[in-house]
Amino acid sequence: MKVVDARGKRCPQPMIMAKRLWKTLADSEIFEVWVDNAVACENLNSFLADHNASPKSIEREGYTAIEARKPEKASEKPEPEAVCAPSNSAYTVVLKNDKMGHGDDALGEILIKGYINALAEIDKLPEAIVLYNAGVLLARKDSGASEGLAELSQKGVDIILCGACVDYYEIKSDIACGRISNMYVIAELLAKTGHIVYP
Amino acid sequence: MSSKRYFILFKNIRQVIKAEKYFREKQIACKVMPVPSRISSECGMCLEVNKPANEAQLENLRQVGFECSCVAL
Numbered sequence: 001m002k003v004v005d006a007r008g009k010r011c012p013q014p015m016i017m018a019k020r021l022w023k024t025l026a027d028s029e030i031f032e033v034w035v036d037n038a039v040a041c042e043n044l045n046s047f048l049a050d051h052n053a054s055p056k057s058i059e060r061e062g063y064t065a066i067e068a069r070k071p072e073k074a075s076e077k078p079e080p081e082a083v084c085a086p087s088n089s090a091y092t093v094v095l096k097n098d099k100m101g102h103g104d105d106a107l108g109e110i111l112i113k114g115y116i117n118a119l120a121e122i123d124k125l126p127e128a129i130v131l132y133n134a135g136v137l138l139a140r141k142d143s144g145a146s147e148g149l150a151e152l153s154q155k156g157v158d159i160i161l162c163g164a165c166v167d168y169y170e171i172k173s174d175i176a177c178g179r180i181s182n183m184y185v186i187a188e189l190l191a192k193t194g195h196i197v198y199p
Numbered sequence: 200m201s202s203k204r205y206f207i208l209f210k211n212i213r214q215v216i217k218a219e220k221y222f223r224e225k226q227i228a229c230k231v232m233p234v235p236s237r238i239s240s241e242c243g244m245c246l247e248v249n250k251p252a253n254e255a256q257l258e259n260l261r262q263v264g265f266e267c268s269c270v271a272l
Contacts, residue, residue, distance in 0.1 A: 106216045113219075113231035114244045144219065147230060 002031040006040065007063050014040040015047060022051075025070040036063040089194030093119070093126045095135035098143070100199055112138065115199050116148035125157050127193065130186055131178065132162035136169060139178045146176035153177050160186060203271045206235065207246045207257075210266040215244045218265055222246065235272055 004021045006014035018033050025031060035041050041057065041064050048055035053068035099108025100115055116138070119125070129152065131139055138145040139161055153159045159178035166172050166180055190196060207229075209215045215231070222229045227248070234243040252260075252269040260267050 107212065110212065110216050110219060110231055110244055114233050117230050117247075118233050142223070144223065144231060 002029070004031070004033045007034050007036045009035075009040070010037070015043055018044055018047065022070065027070060027072045030067065030069045033066045033068075034060075034063050035066065041066065090127045091195045091197055092189060092193040093129045093197045093199065094190070095129060095131045095138055096133055096198065098134045098137040098145075109144075112199065113143075113145045113148070116145045116152070120148050120151040120155065125152065125155055126197065128158040128160055128189055129178075130160045130162075130189065132165050132186065134165075134169075136161050136165040136171065139176060140171055140174040141176040142174070143176075150177040160189065162186060203251075205248050205251045206232065206238070206270050206272065207248060207252055207260075208234065208238070208268050208270060209245065212244055214265055214267070215246065218246060218260070218267070221263070221265075237272060238270060 002021060002025065004014075004017045006017050009017070014033065014035050021031060021033070033044055035044065044066050045055045045057065048066065048068045052071045055066050055068040058065045058067060095112070097108075098112065099105055100111035101108055129149065137143060139149055139159070140146060149159055160181045161175065161178045163180045163182050166175065172180070207218070209218055219229065219231055229246040229248050231244055232247045234241070234245045248269075251271055257267060257269060
């Protein structure tokens with residue numbers, strides 16, 4: 001029986017380890033994940049139940065063994081990414097305008113640039129930044145925000161631009177960073193993200 | 200190579216807005232940043248530049264109406 005020993009690992013490590021194991025399992029294969037904290041235990045039980053793996057928690061000395069069986073036809077559901085407490089969960093930033101907040105436009109423009117440049121320096125980066133409607137204007141070469149977006153991209157943040165919006169504003173040749181995508185991709189991303197930040 | 204960062208601080212946010220536009224027109228590279236919390240705990244913006252602004256450059260900015268100073272961190 002395959003065993004993942006995630007004792008001493010903090011969230012989300014046990015979940016990441018369990019997901020790696022999950023991919024290697026054959027249909028109907030029984031396995032165990034060992035954890036020693038309640039949050040990881042709860043998250044794993046939730047993940048495994050969602051995937052019809054019938055998890056069963058067995059209390060052992062100093063840790064919990066979660067025994068489960070991969071079903072014959074494993075669920076093809078997307079794996080939940082938001083597996084930890086909200087403060088640790090993955091998040092996506094949505095820039096729906098080229099300004100921050102309502103009020104004076106010039107102030108809003110300087111604030112959004114400051115936000116993007118500050119975002120590139122914080123520890124917990126978003127998984128992705130989605131830009132739509134006038135938000136795509138921030139990805140232009142001369143926007144004053146594109147350098148910050150490029151820096152975020154270099155750090156692994158997926159910068160996604162709404163293709164219809166890029167087309168509408170006729171800025172395709174001016175785009176400095178990010179990948180142009182469509183509303184299906186954006187809808188899927190927003191549906192699976194832990195939470196969304198609208199600055 | 201110095202790892203210092205250089206921030207130009209202005210009297211208020213209105214001046215930051217004007218200065219950012221002015222820098223872009225003059226093609227001076229700058230980045231809008233929140234004022235580092237080591238300098239001020241208030242919510243303010245400033246411009247980060249690649250090189251320290253010398254007194255002559257600051258004087259030029261003052262002559263076009265900006266009240267500013269340069270801080271290295």
